[in-house]
Amino acid sequence: MRQDLPRPARGADEPAASRPRKVQVPAMGKVTTRYDGEREPGSEARADRSRPAVRPLRGREEELRLLCRALDRAQNSRRGTEGWLNGPAGIGRTRLLREAERAASARGFTVIRLKGEEFSPSVALGSLVHALTGPPDAERTPSAPGVTRETPDDRHLPAASLTLLDAHLKRSPLLITCDEGSAPSLTPALRPLMARLRNSPLVWLTARRTEREPAETAARTLARPPRDPPGTLRITLGPLSEDAVSQLFADRLGGPPDAELRTLLGLAQGNPRLLAAVCRQLLEHGGVRVESGTARLATEDGDATAEVRTPAAPRPVPRWFGALMDERLATVSPQTRLLMEVATVLGPACLPEDIAEMLGEPVGALVPRFREAVVAGMLQRGSDTVTFRHDLMRQALVADLPAVVRGAMHRQALGILMARGSSAAAVATHLIHGAHRGDPAMAGLLRRAAEESVTTTPRTAADLALRGLELVGPVVDEAHEPLTVIAVEACVRAGSLPTAVTLARDALIRPLDPETAARLRYWLSTALLLLGRTADCLDVAEELLAHPGAPAHLRQQAVLNQLAAWSAQDEARGVQQAERVLREAGDLDIQAGVTTTLAVMRWRAGRLNEALSLCQEAAELADGGAAIEWHTHPRLMSAMMLAHTGRFAEAEAALGKAPRTVEFVSAGVPRLVRARLRLARGELDEAAREAAAGLAVAEQAGAGVLMPLAWLVLATVASYRGELAEAGEYARRLRDALPDDRGRVCAAAAAWIEAQIALASGGDQALETAVEELWTNECGRRALLIEEPAFAPWLVRLLLAGGRRTRAAAVSAAADRLARTNPGITAVRAAADHARGLVERDAAALESAAAHHRDAWVRASAAEDLGALLTDTSRALAAQHLEKALARYGQLGAAGDTARVRRRLRAIGVRRRHWTRSDQPKTGWQSLTRTEHTVAEHVLQGMTNRQVAVRMFLSQHTVAFHLRQIFRKLGVHSRLELARYRQSTGHDGTSRAGGADR
Template sequence: MSRNNTYSPRNRMPSRHLASPVPPSLPTRPEARAAPPLLGRDRQWQLVQRLLDAARSAPRRGGVLLVEGLPGTGRSRLLNDAAALAARGGFSAAHAAADELRRAMPLAPLAAALGQGPGGGPQSTGAGPSAPQGGGPPGNAALIERLSARVDELLRSGPVAVVLDDLHWADAVTLAAVRALVTRFAAQPVVWLLARCTGEGGSTVERLFTVLRESEGAELLPLTPLAPRAVAELTAQRLGAEPAAELLAYVEGADGNPAALVALLDGLAEERRVQIVDGRARLARCPSGGLPPHGFGALVRRRMEPFHPTTRLLLDVAAVLGRASTPDDMARMLGETPAAVLPALREALASRMVVCEEDAIAFRHELVRHALLATIPGPLRGALHRQAADMILGRDGGVQRAAAHLVHGARRGDGQAVEVLRAAASAVAAAEPRAAAELALRALEISRPEDAARPRLFRVAVEALTRVGPLPRAVALAREALAGPLPADQATALRHGLSRALLLAGRAAETAPQDPPPADLPEEALVADLHGLAALDVSAAARRAREETERRAAASSGLLGVLATTHWCAGRVGEALRVARAAVARAEDEAPGPGTSPVPPRLLLASMLTQLRQTAEATATVELLAAEIEADGTPVLRGAPMILNACLALARGAPDAAATEATEGLAAAEETGMALLSSLGGRVLAEVALRRGDLAAADGHVERLAGRVAEQRAESDEARALTALCGWLAARLAAARGDLTALATALRTVHGDRRALRRLLVAEPAAAAWLVRAALDAGDRETAGATAGLAQGLASDNAEVPSLAAAAMHASGLYERDRWALRRAGEEHQDPWARASAAEDLGCLPGGDREAAVDALDRAMSGYARLGAERDEARVRRRLRRLGVRRRHWKHAHRPTSGWASLTATERRVADLVAQGMTNRQAAAQLFLSPHTVGFHLRQIFRKLGIQSRIELVRLHADAVEGPRGAA
């Protein structure tokens, strides 16, 4: 049906098709302006405004604007908004659109646009501007004259805007009338906005647009694809958050078409395939295998409806064949000659869905190809893939290309398909492990239990999955294969694959290394076994690693990595660094390939440097590690550099960046099942939460770390070390809450295993001093002295490691009340939080000079503030208040008068704590304020949020956390 809307100063009836109805409060003076109607169309909108301004200010001047755009580019929306703007500006705006159904009715679009009287009622019930008074219908010339008279009538009220859309559907008489009327009113304030779909309508409308440009000075206004900036802005608008780079790369498949982009984004949102992480929209893991949203696929299908059926079939076949395929292959699939499919090919190329690439036809965007595939019924899609595989094998025997189709189309029990898939998987295993895993898994799925290829398929799949993940799948496959009869060489390889997968999955204690190892055990299998043994028993692993090293003229990088690990766990930190650096150097000299160690030596070195706060070398090493993981094709380790960067960000005093990196690293590790550094990532998140005073979040992170302990064998060295770490974090959490019972329990856990405590003091520079302080506060000087002595022993054994020396001075200074030691510790600490802690301890020593104490506490407070350690900063501020010193700690900010955004930082912290169920006194203890001050803040919160009870606060707080405030 045609759209029929005539606007005038006395008749402002907005069309139901307008995307943005005109608010009644908008001014109607000619100077009024509306915001640009579409993102990325600022230039086009300015041209519309300029043309309307010229017609309004110069009484004898009009103009013509020719709008062209593909479907979905916003052509009709632009014209709708232009008509509304013209009406607001005092124009009589006549607006209609041609359509396919009324093409047989001459002049229908013009009659629909101009067929209403100035009062808003129709002049007639006929199709034209008025019904004839005499006999039969008037001729076309008479109808055009009546339309001309109608324009004259509208001009008596002021300037006129005639807006005609979809002229590619208009009949020849309408197009001729448009040309005649434009010429007739060229010297009048009549603005013509004429639009058509690019490439549609044939030669008649093409000739009209050409003549209007050449004879009437019409300006062409093409609606090109949105620029990247506009795409990003529209994406942020639809999803409610700034898009991450990978999301923007994904939506490039919409080709800058606004309607396609909106369909894609809304589909992603409806199918919950977008996550808001730290204020940025990111693609979530997709259970549908990465297929586009259903709505986007339906839109692509709708765009193909005008195509000839042969063209639609050609595009479906091309989608099955792959991103690029030759006309010969398309023709063979259709049972035709290339000449026979030429018309369909031309139409497909004209649609811009596909383009020529040398001798092939390629989809411009993989997203569009996947959308087409998703809309082909599954059985038919599988049959087309089988047909493609048969064609390839029958023509040139291209195993890998055929296998790519058999993955999707092979039937269960097809022995030839199994063998093709196995051969292809083996061929690409080294260079493309993800593809190898997909091919091998599909072959296993369709194979029979008695197929001879199954052992080799298990091996390829397990080896590939240990490089790309998910690791639990690799473990399950290896165990399934090893449960049945296997050739000896395949069984050995699968046992090695299982050990490697368990090690990377953080389940090294489940491996069972043979003692003594078989003489013919491959080096990489031996290294994996020794890493597993190190998780169980460090001393046994060190002994075995030394024996294997002595048997060789030169130890491999894998063996050196095991030795470095055992030195680290035993507290020989300097030696661990030396051997780890040697392992990295040896790895660089070894032959290229997957490597002899499941744990890259550079990963071990980066982890050690990071925990020792040797940030400069650690940062450079992590950068090299990330590049190495990318080059080696081992995405299973992709989360490791992120987690290490999180530790470095925390050491630099960037808690927000640390939390982001840790969250993303843990997500990447969870996706692949790689848990090597998961405890380190959890430590970072718990530390950030503790420093911010977010005890509920810290509690959650500690619980998750404790859950990791439960997954380990209780007697393993790895489990004992993780237990000590959880105990230390739990102790700090209990101390923050003032829970003395829980604190005592946690401290018993930490001090109950001296060997595990030693590993904790190596990895955490501030742990020794904190534990000494906690013991002294509890009146337990014996435990405090033992802890200080342990820290001193580590420093003596590793004189070349500055972080251990500083930690020992700090612990000793607390225990001995030694000002000089505390001052030196504050200067020598590599970790900025430990540095601030030493300054705080120095300022709290009794019996000292008040001015010196204030100076030390000022340094501590500044240090904590730079790190975002709000709770620690508040504690030091209270200490200063007790010394009679008050430091201004608030910043002026422009805030609204009500709602969450109106709360100050302190009020938000009070709201968070009260929403967790704390009393005023408990919240005051957390914030180092008086209960009276917390009560004052709580009254301000109630006033600003318009509530009267804590129950309402809890409910509003939950809503805010789930909404934008929590997403950020």
């Protein structure tokens, strides 16, 4: 870590010659003074004063401590030191040398930097004396006056020059540095001089490039070789520790890496230059994002939205990773690279004997190659199988193999493993990538492998079946129909819903046997249901049920899809159908699934207690072995309902008991439930992270039924934080979400978000339009009253402010009816009390709401409403409740709400300091407070100071002050430079720093 040491105090009458100077004397070229972080020598441009400070030194604290000890010994004991900094290219020798110069300058040393070609003793000494006696920082060439000419006998040092050097050393200690790189050694020139000045305050440090040492033996050594004379210090720089690598990464990209990124950074093997290359590639190509202070790999643009990829093609490698892999692979022999390429074909984890059989060599002969691959940082140590340190490394090697060669290698591996008796599913990868049309048995193997893996690894099963369809081609034969059926099922389970719909509809055009047609229709109706196309789902399910030859178990499953579609199209008819099926079902296997669907419809009708009871009943039936729809588990539904009612512990327990299957729905729904839980608890960062993760799953699959909840959570988080542009974007997505009755609920949610945006930004017309839409959309308003505890009091407050007391009373009465219909649900009762307290100006009702609300934001809102109500009667009590609201809003990071409450407090004579301090950087994005981040975000969106002030409930003068602070911390002078700075550093300007001003 960089040590900024204090500079010794000096008297005013101290001679100028004793003051520290920094000069540089190259053997050729310009003479400049340069520290790390300034422009390169010879640059005609002036250093940009707005650039960030030099980054801290990481991982070399012990080496710097030894160098500082040598400086102190020279200064205090007048004992010279000859120091050597050895290490391979890029290991940080030059940076450590610069830190030694800084430490010496802080101690009062004169610092002279030698650069260039070989010096003889007389030339070296003459150059030093000229640097000490000539004007500092002047540009001159080696032929300038004062440079001693080389004498015929270099072993004799000019006495006059030594006298001048001795005189200087009596006044001020001296540090001489030389960065040799790979130039010829200066040792012959240094040894006579150091021997002559060993008892002087002189430190001479030389950075010397050595051959690259193996990573396993290049441990840091701080020892003195036996032949070195006294006063010699040799430091060999080895790889940085993992902690130092993480710190360096955080310095450059704004956050420490997560576990996956740390594994990838290990590819740099602790070499700072290679690590800088990794960071540069990540910044240039957007390969990393910082969330909640932690850096994570960003998904490639093409991967997140791809519906289906060609099974035979390798997964694309991120753009930033290719150059890094090329550099690493250049360090290994061709034989070792071949070994790793064979390992990539065999799979993420393979056996050494399989590699040996593929190469036709004994395992013992491959030991040196295995060792070289481990030393190069490619293969894992201590693993039972041959495993790459990160799968991206394997993918990069696979992508670099010619397709025809890769296919032949997969066929060779397939033959080896099948001869050993491996199952078709176990060799799925080799089947996918090695299959070719010339082998008639390959399509049958692909189908068998897909059938074996469809419920355990549906993505692999989809790849197998799709590859089989490629092989059989457009000709419809006896192999085509079974492959199509398994491909449709696997694509639905894996989340390739549009692909499944296309395959099924194309197949249903042709004459099919009844069972094949029924299977295709069932999976087609499921895909349409998950896509949100409930009307199409009903049509396909009815076609299946109308066919007399459909198997009984498929008819029962189709009934479940039909009921789910009716619940979104027409709840009343859905309830009738569900109750009829339950009456007729008796001991039918689908009773658990029907009960779950009925629970959802009871919930939407406002009968929450009954819905929770039905979910519990369905969960018990499912635990007892009763079949349920694969994509709708009662425990997941129960967890969602419990989250909405504020019963967080029970919701977490229900999530914990839900089965962990491999389908995409089971990967996305739990994250959406957790997002709702985190939002209610006020954990906005976690809520946004979980919602974004669940949304990514839903968007990749095209599952329209899952997206609205994620959008609503993300919009609410953005609204709380004052990020109104983001909130508006999510509201626009909600408007076009679904075409059925649930679409009206989404439209109401969008209107609610738009009303909040209009309220914050002062858009009166937009606010009026949104409120009117909420009032006319009765279906959507009723759903929001059930599922959003903040909605009823928020709408009542807005209607009262607009003078619409009758409507406000109607909303309050609806909330009260919902609470009376569902006794025991605290969150619903608190929302009703909150709405009634606003309508009737009832302090007791508002106090009850503030005490019993489970949602963190609504609890703060109730405290604010109570404080506002008490302002005219008891300012002390009003201030007490407003301060509670202020604290709660502050914990949430709701800048606009905290500003509004602070204004309320000022109105009653209470002023609270809202600047808080924390240990954070003084420059860069991480130095900005939360408010400064928000101001910067709005400015980067093109807003004027006035618009920002309206958006953030601040004055224009305050916005201007924050903008000046932003410019100062980032070293910029205009909005244009601010935008360029953000683009060049790779930050998006929306990260949140601790210690924000409230």
